[in-house]
Amino acid sequence: MALTKLDQLYRAVILDHSQHPRRRGVLDKATTQIELKNPTCGDVIQVQLTVEEDKITDVRFDGSGCTISMASASMMTDAILNKSVDEALTLVNEFSEVVQGNKPEHEQELGDAMMLAGVSKFPARIKCATLSWKALEKALGSDGTGVDGQLTHD
Amino acid sequence: MTVPYEHLREDFKILQQHVNDEPLVYLDNAATTQKPEAVLKALETYYHTSNANVHRGVHTLAERATTQYEGAREKVRRFINAPSTAEVLFTRGTTTSLNWVARSLGDLIIEEGDEIVISFMEHHSNIIPWQQLAKRKGAKLKYIELTDDGKLDMDDAREKITEQTKIVSLVHVSNVLGVVNPIRELTDYVHDKGGVMVVDGAQAVPHMPVDVQALDADFYAFSGHKMMAPTGIGVLYGKRKWLEKMEPLEFGGEMIDFVELQDSTWKELPWKFEAGTPNIAGAIGLGAAIDYLENIGMREIMDHEQNLVAYLMPKLEEIEGLTLFGPKKASDRTGVIAFNIDGVHPHDVATAMDMEGVAVRAGHHCAQPLMNYLNQPATARASFYLYNTVADADKFVDALKATKEFFIHGLD
Numbered sequence: 001m002a003l004t005k006l007d008q009l010y011r012a013v014i015l016d017h018s019q020h021p022r023r024r025g026v027l028d029k030a031t032t033q034i035e036l037k038n039p040t041c042g043d044v045i046q047v048q049l050t051v052e053e054d055k056i057t058d059v060r061f062d063g064s065g066c067t068i069s070m071a072s073a074s075m076m077t078d079a080i081l082n083k084s085v086d087e088a089l090t091l092v093n094e095f096s097e098v099v100q101g102n103k104p105e106h107e108q109e110l111g112d113a114m115m116l117a118g119v120s121k122f123p124a125r126i127k128c129a130t131l132s133w134k135a136l137e138k139a140l141g142s143d144g145t146g147v148d149g150q151l152t153h154d
Numbered sequence: 155m156t157v158p159y160e161h162l163r164e165d166f167k168i169l170q171q172h173v174n175d176e177p178l179v180y181l182d183n184a185a186t187t188q189k190p191e192a193v194l195k196a197l198e199t200y201y202h203t204s205n206a207n208v209h210r211g212v213h214t215l216a217e218r219a220t221t222q223y224e225g226a227r228e229k230v231r232r233f234i235n236a237p238s239t240a241e242v243l244f245t246r247g248t249t250t251s252l253n254w255v256a257r258s259l260g261d262l263i264i265e266e267g268d269e270i271v272i273s274f275m276e277h278h279s280n281i282i283p284w285q286q287l288a289k290r291k292g293a294k295l296k297y298i299e300l301t302d303d304g305k306l307d308m309d310d311a312r313e314k315i316t317e318q319t320k321i322v323s324l325v326h327v328s329n330v331l332g333v334v335n336p337i338r339e340l341t342d343y344v345h346d347k348g349g350v351m352v353v354d355g356a357q358a359v360p361h362m363p364v365d366v367q368a369l370d371a372d373f374y375a376f377s378g379h380k381m382m383a384p385t386g387i388g389v390l391y392g393k394r395k396w397l398e399k400m401e402p403l404e405f406g407g408e409m410i411d412f413v414e415l416q417d418s419t420w421k422e423l424p425w426k427f428e429a430g431t432p433n434i435a436g437a438i439g440l441g442a443a444i445d446y447l448e449n450i451g452m453r454e455i456m457d458h459e460q461n462l463v464a465y466l467m468p469k470l471e472e473i474e475g476l477t478l479f480g481p482k483k484a485s486d487r488t489g490v491i492a493f494n495i496d497g498v499h500p501h502d503v504a505t506a507m508d509m510e511g512v513a514v515r516a517g518h519h520c521a522q523p524l525m526n527y528l529n530q531p532a533t534a535r536a537s538f539y540l541y542n543t544v545a546d547a548d549k550f551v552d553a554l555k556a557t558k559e560f561f562i563h564g565l566d
Contacts, residue, residue: 003506003509003510003556003557003560005174005509006505006506006560009505010502010560015561040517041500041501041516041517041518041532042517042518042522042525042531042532043531044531064531065499065531066499066500066501066502067498067499067502067561068501068502122505124505125501128501
């Protein structure tokens with residue numbers, strides 16, 4: 001039956017992250033936080049970070065969304081914890097390559113997030129996968145000092 | 155008339171394909187419908203034999219194009235039983251039609267402190283034009299509540315619509331709940347209070363007989379592409395008494411009588427609203443779509459969709475963890491069925507069903523206030539049309555069950 005093809009998209013690891021997300025919740029003391037919405041599907045994500053001396057020492061996410069967006073957020077927190085701001089921003093770029101079907105340089109660092117490579121075969125769902133990573137990128141800001149606030153993107 | 159539905163599908167080449175290795179079951183008709191060969195042929199014939207600009211040429215092709223374009227207007231007039239073609243304006247679609255009313259009528263009659271009344275089940279295109287008008291004029295925008303089974307709360311409607319209400323704009327059939335609203339009853343009430351009644355008919359005209367005189371609405375808007383015509387053509391019906399007072403929103407060629415250096419005069423109705431070269435082929439395609447639908451019969455189409463809904467509902471209600479939105483009774487609704495599977499996001503549902511060849515929509519359906527009202531971030535939605543069959547309904551139920559199984563238990 002045709003649903004077997006769904007395995008490319010919904011690997012067991014992805015379903016596991018979606019059903020048992022890592023670091024879902026709220027930080028008491030976040031140095032930077034952001035909320036991003038995907039207006040086309042109603043997904044909302046909040047990402048909170050504690051950045052100390054250029055290092056991400058803690059991270060939480062919350063929000064509502066599909067399996068792909070929630071799993072991706074969970075995987076992202078695994079990948080960026082204890083990374084420097086620059087390292088995290090590099091991973092954002094790498095992840096965006098992965099979901100477009102390209103091979104990243106730092107496969108190891110992306111960890112479980114590599115499992116989302118199958119999204120490239122489902123173009124309508126790429127935005128679901130990148131939502132939390134975009135939120136992270138906005139939160140860190142290009143100069144690494146971070147921004148507080150609310151943003152939407154399409 | 156008994157419609158040979160199994161042969162009817164042959165008129166739609168697009169339906170005869172496989173998607174993700176499965177036969178396509180197209181259930182996104184509330185978004186847009188497929189076009190029969192007859193409509194595509196009408197476009198081709200127009201461009202092969204008659205293409206010219208309308209209303210301004212003396213030559214033979216110009217005359218042919220004008221006759222066909224105005225012939226399409228007459229077909230629309232007859233189809234919705236408008237009193238005259240002067241009251242049938244061609245637009246880009248429902249959105250443009252509603253924007254025209256909100257702009258032109260709104261500027262004419264709305265003053266500070268006036269009320270505009272809509273409902274919680276409106277499409278964004280019947281919300282935002284009124285929001286903008288209310289903001290421009292300092293008017294108040296009020297929303298009619300819904301009942302638990304997704305109908306308009308008529309008691310609340312009578313409460314919200316007052317002597318201060320200048321415009322009421324309501325959807326005839328909801329694009330999410332599928333519910334058919336009692337427009338005539340509401341129109342009478344609005345008129346009693348001295349207001350103007352505007353109706354968004356985008357999900358009604360393709361699916362049931364609509365008689366604008368029987369509804370007595372002052373304005374009625376709909377789109378061609380949701381009734382088998384091409385995209386980019388739509389209709390605004392308006393009562394002559396309003397259209398004559400209203401100012402056009404666009405100025406230029408086609409809509410003028412005499413142009414002087416400092417001022418100009420407008421053509422008579424309906425052309426004073428149609429500036430520039432219109433969507434001639436689109437209008438002709440809409441005429442061909444009306445011929446196609448009338449050949450089957452709008453009553454027959456409505457019955458067919460309600461039969462499908464009546465067949466589906468008990469099967470859907472049996473599925474544990476499935477939430478259905480809108481009235482349960484088939485006779486209260488059209489073939490639009492919004493649903494959610496507990497614990498599975500509608501986007502995941504739509505992707506999974508697509509793998510089974512079943513095209514459904516997922517999202518907020520351009521009705522964010524309704525989603526908030528229903529307390530849902532989004533829903534999935536299947537919407538049926540006359541070319542959908544019982545076999546499609548069965549495939550839909552099977553795909554739904556397989557999808558639920560996949561996300562709850564995984565593939566073993």
